[in-house]
Amino acid sequence: MIGLFEVDGATCVKCGACVRDCAFRALKMEDGAPRMASPDRCMKCQHCLAVCPTGAVTFDGKRAADSVPVAGLPLPSLDAVENWLRTRRSMRHFAAEDVDRAVLSRILSALGNAPTGCNARSLTFTCFPTRASMDGFRRDFISVLERHRDGTKLLPRWLAAPAIRLRRGEDDMFFRGASGMLVVSSDETAPGVATPLEDVTIACAHFEMLANAAGIATCWCGFLKMVQQEVPELLEQTIGLRRTTPFYAMLFGRPAVRYARGIQRDSYARIDFRG
Numbered sequence: 001m002i003g004l005f006e007v008d009g010a011t012c013v014k015c016g017a018c019v020r021d022c023a024f025r026a027l028k029m030e031d032g033a034p035r036m037a038s039p040d041r042c043m044k045c046q047h048c049l050a051v052c053p054t055g056a057v058t059f060d061g062k063r064a065a066d067s068v069p070v071a072g073l074p075l076p077s078l079d080a081v082e083n084w085l086r087t088r089r090s091m092r093h094f095a096a097e098d099v100d101r102a103v104l105s106r107i108l109s110a111l112g113n114a115p116t117g118c119n120a121r122s123l124t125f126t127c128f129p130t131r132a133s134m135d136g137f138r139r140d141f142i143s144v145l146e147r148h149r150d151g152t153k154l155l156p157r158w159l160a161a162p163a164i165r166l167r168r169g170e171d172d173m174f175f176r177g178a179s180g181m182l183v184v185s186s187d188e189t190a191p192g193v194a195t196p197l198e199d200v201t202i203a204c205a206h207f208e209m210l211a212n213a214a215g216i217a218t219c220w221c222g223f224l225k226m227v228q229q230e231v232p233e234l235l236e237q238t239i240g241l242r243r244t245t246p247f248y249a250m251l252f253g254r255p256a257v258r259y260a261r262g263i264q265r266d267s268y269a270r271i272d273f274r275g
């Protein structure tokens, strides 16, 4: 049976890099060689596999030879990331076309690499990838709102009025006419999930970056969160999400607006160096 952490004695140079990089000290040097001493501490981050200079480590059946080599890999420059961050915009007008499914699949696969607290990796990406599926979600959304009864309380006006306009096809304040939507959720009941809401938000931010890089525009869908707070059965009845499950949603689609220039902000974040 293959162990969690296997070292090829012929190629291991006993440098201890894997042991030093182990965040929770699951690995130990013993008789000059690394070994898995406390598997219960291991969070399967694969740092040991990634850091080994000679590729001697096989982790959880994954061989070094099958990992992506870092050397020579094109990575975004500081200029490129900075330019993107200075010019990225929230899209409120989407083109009436679907995004390419293959590109979307690629983005969602890559998104699985976004970091999660304690490497819990308990995210679900629920995706409405087409205009047809998004329209189906809009219909379900409206019918949940129409069925909603919270005692005798009516829906507040900020929610009821735009919901009526959405039902009539007049405008779509909630979903901005997007051709697609990604709902990122984190199973808060899964073992080892320490930071579900942070994990969700980090994935959404990376989705925006990946999508924009592929020419797909995005908009954070804060309204869905606000509506869920008012109508707690909403996502349970539309996508089967428990009421307690942390989530956030991103609208996406081909852009219908092009921005010619970046933003001039009057107030940036306060930068507070302490040394």
Ligand SMILES: Cc1cc2nc3c(=O)[nH]c(=O)nc-3n(C[C@H](O)[C@H](O)[C@H](O)COP(=O)(O)O)c2cc1C
Binding pocket: 088, 089, 090, 091, 092, 176, 219, 220, 221, 222, 223, 224, 263
């Ligand atoms: C967490 C979050 C929630 C948001 N929710 C919405 C939303 O529901 N609808 C919308 O049109 N814009 C939404 N936005 C977009 C913000 O209004 C926008 O980021 C801000 O005005 C700055 O504009 P920019 O993103 O184009 O730079 C949201 C942004 C964030 C970060």
